[in-house]
Amino acid sequence: xxxxxxxxxxxxxxxxxxxxxxxxxxxxxxxxxxxxxxxxxxxxxxxxxxxxxxxxxxxxxxxxxxxxxxxxxxxxxxxxxxxxxxxxxxxxxxxxxxxxxxxxxxx
Numbered sequence: 001x002x003x004x005x006x007x008x009x010x011x012x013x014x015x016x017x018x019x020x021x022x023x024x025x026x027x028x029x030x031x032x033x034x035x036x037x038x039x040x041x042x043x044x045x046x047x048x049x050x051x052x053x054x055x056x057x058x059x060x061x062x063x064x065x066x067x068x069x070x071x072x073x074x075x076x077x078x079x080x081x082x083x084x085x086x087x088x089x090x091x092x093x094x095x096x097x098x099x100x101x102x103x104x105x106x107x
């Protein structure tokens with residue numbers, strides 16, 4: 001295929017796309033003219049928001065105290081806890097982790 005044929009074919013493709021877009025615009029305008037514009041929903045009444053009370057934090061059911069992390073971020077600690085619970089086939093909230101420490105391998 002010569003370059004002139006390729007350019008003519010791509011021009012025809014662009015022409016088809018633009019004709020389809022113009023047809024869609026005309027269809028949308030015709031539908032809008034027939035059915036009219038929908039009015040926007042009325043604004044919702046603004047209700048007063050009650051004051052927020054501060055509650056003390058209570059650990060979740062089954063939580064067991066504090067966890068010390070040594071050179072481990074929260075994401076990796078959560079992964080370790082999930083893997084241990086899964087390998088033991090017990091729910092995570094039945095386990096108690098006191099600390100998680102990174103142990104680096106020596107070469």
